[in-house]
Amino acid sequence: RRDSGQYVLTLQNVAGTRSLAVNCKVLDRPGPPAGPLEITGLTAEKCHLSWxxxxxxxxxxxxxxxVEKRETSRIAxxxxxxxxxxxSCKVTKLLRGNEYIFRVMGVNKYGVGEPLESHAVKAQDPFT
Structure with missing residues (x-):
């Protein structure tokens, strides 16, 4: 993506030199979603994510x-x-008392982009 822009092609031989400007647009997977990854409505079983x-x-x-989740005690x-x-989306099936990290990746026709990760949060009901 950073390589997009204008390039100048220069050809040279005994007959002379010729230059030509070429515009290049690099197509790639997306960058990470814009953060932060906000976590709201957190309870012992669910939460709401937005980015x-x-x-x-x-x-x-x-x-x-x-959208993916990972318990901080696990690798996968x-x-x-x-x-x-x-x-934004609702994430369900959290286990009470477990700590989670969430991540989100954008997908375009060129592939899966870089992830945006959240901070760790504990699945618990508010005011308990």
Missing amino acids: GPPQENGGADIDHYI WTLCEAEYPAT
């Missing part, structure tokens, strides 16, 4: 988002939403 669209879309529209991520169309 902004990526500042760099890779030259193509964002098709959808992938668990899929919450595979093809979510909006920039």
Whole structure:
């Protein structure tokens, strides 16, 4: 993406030199969604996540988002939403007392983008 811009091609031989300006647009996977990844409505079983669209879309529209969660005591991520169309979603099936990290990735026709991760939060009811 940073390599997009104007390049000058210069050809030279015994007959002379010729230059030509070429505009180049690099197409790629999207950058991370705009943060922070906000967590609201946290209870022992669910929460609501919201984020902004990526500042760099890779030259193509964002098709959808992938939302994942991970218990801080584990290594593997668990899929919450595979093809979510909006920039906010409800995450369910949290386990009371467990600590979670969430991440969101934008997807365009060139692939899955870089993730935006949340801070760790504990699944518990408010005021308990």
